[in-house]
Amino acid sequence: SQQGEEDPQALSIQEGENATMNCSYKTSINNLQWYRQNSGRGLVHLILIRSNEREKHSGRLRVTLDTSKKSSSLLITASRAADTASYFCATGEILTGGGNKLTFGTGTQLKVEL
Amino acid sequence: DTGVSQDPRHKITKRGQNVTFRCDPISEHNRLYWYRQTLGQGPEFLTYFQNEAQLEKSRLLSDRFSAERPKGSFSTLEIQRTEQGDSAMYLCASSSGDSPRGETQYFGPGTRLLVL
Numbered sequence: 001s002q003q004g005e006e007d008p009q010a011l012s013i014q015e016g017e018n019a020t021m022n023c024s025y026k027t028s029i030n031n032l033q034w035y036r037q038n039s040g041r042g043l044v045h046l047i048l049i050r051s052n053e054r055e056k057h058s059g060r061l062r063v064t065l066d067t068s069k070k071s072s073s074l075l076i077t078a079s080r081a082a083d084t085a086s087y088f089c090a091t092g093e094i095l096t097g098g099g100n101k102l103t104f105g106t107g108t109q110l111k112v113e114l
Numbered sequence: 115d116t117g118v119s120q121d122p123r124h125k126i127t128k129r130g131q132n133v134t135f136r137c138d139p140i141s142e143h144n145r146l147y148w149y150r151q152t153l154g155q156g157p158e159f160l161t162y163f164q165n166e167a168q169l170e171k172s173r174l175l176s177d178r179f180s181a182e183r184p185k186g187s188f189s190t191l192e193i194q195r196t197e198q199g200d201s202a203m204y205l206c207a208s209s210s211g212d213s214p215r216g217e218t219q220y221f222g223p224g225t226r227l228l229v230l
Contacts, residue, residue, distance in 0.1 A: 031216035043157070043205065043221040050216065088156045092216040097164040099145050100209065100216040104156025 006089060006108040014113055019076040021108040023089030024069075031092040032065055033102065034074050038085040046074070046087075079112045086110070116140060118222035120206050126228045127196055134192045135225045139208030146189050147219060148181055149205040150174065157205055163189060164211070196229045203227075 007022045023032070034046040047063045049056045049072070055064050062075040076083055086109050090102040119138045127133050139146050144165050149157035160179070162170040165186035175181075178196075183189040193200055203226050207219040 033216075033218070035221075042223045043207075045218045045220065048216065048218055090156070094216065095162060095170045097167070097169045098211060099147070099162045099164060099169060100219065101159050101162065101170065102147075102149075102157070102219060103159065106154070107156055 006087070006105045008108060009106070010109045010111075012111045012113065013079055015079060015081055017079055017112075019079050019083070019110055019112070021074045021087050021089075021110070023072045023074070023105055025072075025089075025091050025103075025105075026070065027091075029067070029091040030094045031100070032063075032072050033090045033092060034061075034063060034072075035088045035090060035104075036085045037088065037107070043088075048092075076110075079110075081112050081114055084110060084112050118206055118208055118220055120204075120222040120225050122225055123223060124226045124228075126230065128230050129196060129198060131196055132192065132194045133196055133227065134190055135204055135206075135227075137189045137191070137206030137208075137222060139187070139189070139206070140210075140220055143208035143210050143220075144186065145209045145211045146183055147207040147209075148189070148191050149207065149221075151203040151205060151224070152201075160191075193227075196227075198229045201227055201229045 031050045033048045037043045086107040088107045090104045093101045146163040148160040151157040163183040178194045181191045203224040205224045207221045
């Protein structure tokens, strides 16, 4: 079953614009991660944010986490055509032995046009 | 390239046949995961290994599925008596296990299975 729900399901913007994707989830989490997937490079990890963190940055990416609202957002600034991909949020549940079970949402398809 | 590798990348089989996929994790990563992804969906967790021990299995993993990691390095996922519903992308991921509150999982390119 899918834990997260991304919104919007699809987003089309012009190069140079910012893109914001949202993720809502249902149960308590230890961490939340964002991944990007395209046919050329498979599933690539972008950012991990832990439940006691509110915001993290990595290059042109900014992720926020609001555990009271059970939601997260991913902001991509100054988008490029190469950012065209599907973006997934994944909530992490700590397993026996310390492993991290990721439960993915259905993804946001981002298209950045020249 | 020292990332996660998977073999084969594509597999077409007939219903009822057995298939086996292999995953080679990043060297020295002690945690290994298998996920399954169907078209238009995000990946779904199947199972997890800490070294050679299989510590968690999803209810999605029916008795036709078996996974091993015999020496704590590479892993295999076998599907017996394949069904058309098994058609999906099978993804392997590994992580270093160095954080008690969750760490990055690095995914391989996946094996795309088509059952005819």
